[in-house]
Amino acid sequence: MNQTKAYSAASATSRLASTKIQRRNPTEHDVQIEILFCGICHSDVHQVRNEWSTVMPTVYPIVPGHEIVGRVTKVGTAVTKYKPGDLAAVGCMVDSDGTCPHCKAGFEQFCANMTLTFNSPDKHLGGVTYGGYSESIVVDERFVLRVPSNLNLAGAAPLLCAGITTYSPLRRWGVTKGKKVGVVGLGGLGHMGVKLAHALGAHVVVFTTSPGKKDDALRLGANEVVVSRDANAMQKHAGSFDFILDAVSAHHDVNAFLNLIRPDGTLTLVGAPEKHLEVSAFSLLIGRRNFSGSIIGGIAETQEMLDFCGKHNITADVEIIPIQKVNEAYERLLKADVKYRFSIDMASLKSE
Secondary structure (H helix, E strand, O other), rough: OOEEEEEEEOOOOOOOOOEEEEOOOOOOOOEEEEEEEEEEOOHHHHHHHOOOOOOOOOOOOOOOOOOOOEEEEEEOOOOOOOOOEEEEEOOEEEOOOOOOHHHOOHHHHOOOOOOOOOOOOOOOOOEEOOOOOOOOEEHHHHOOEOOOOOHHHHHHHHHHHHHHHHHHHHHHHHHHOEEEEEEEEHHHHHHHHHHHHHOOOOOEEEOOHHHHHHHHHHHHHHOOOOOOOHHHHHHOOOOOOOEEEEOOOOOOOOOHOOOOOOEEHHHHHOOOOOOOOOOOHHHHHOOOEEEEEEEOOOOHHHHHHHHHHHHHHHOOOOOEEEEHHHHHHHHHOOOOOOOOOOEEEEHHHHOO
């Protein structure tokens, strides 16, 4: 085993602080990665503070982080896809059983035995897995991804969650050139949805409660911006959307957006509101509309997304911070005081 520097939280009310954790020595199928950048996802905050206790209780100490970009430092004897020096990435998963119907279909994210990058049972060392707020990580090569060399690495890190979370439903529901697509909320997820939908050729409309975000939305690739509190502006779009991506994590009236969808169109929720959303039956029945949810994507689809982003030079808009400012970043994230994702420069961990 190897000791590596990391940042962890000891309880739901603790601040993240410097620590040391154990990483396994690479087995024959493993890839060891020096972590260069790690994005901060809202789910990191939820799990550090045990806010998903009924669904996914947190085991402490916790080392969060599942938007990982780095450089390969060592590979196992049976590894064929990677070599030392390669750029590599790790997202939300580090293992699955590989034998169930979901895994065989390329949907590892639905595997009952899927292992999350952090806070999942660690079959190698016992305890739970530790995430990307650390110097290095060791992962089975099946769950390691290639990073296009033209992408800015700090901006590429959030693609491993925010990127695939928005890309997967856009692809699943056939967003292509000529489609009319709405994106609800212009935050960490929403801004990626705008960039990706624009690159896919869609006519993109951003819905926001903040009029001040109009210029940013247009810069990111939106064709139109609608202030969702303006009933008249909303009504002008009634029944006209092929697809709407709802990236809002706060409680909101989802029916207001369902009513904008054309017959057989779809609204997919990727935000995770803490409270239940109330859905009117008639919002679905009238127009035979679809209301769905989506989380991340399989490994093959995640690689497809990275390659697509490489082709179109798409990365997240990030504010780069040292690891020592991670607690401040959490508080700012909760206030939506970031455009649009924090990316931790893990070189800052060397001074700990």
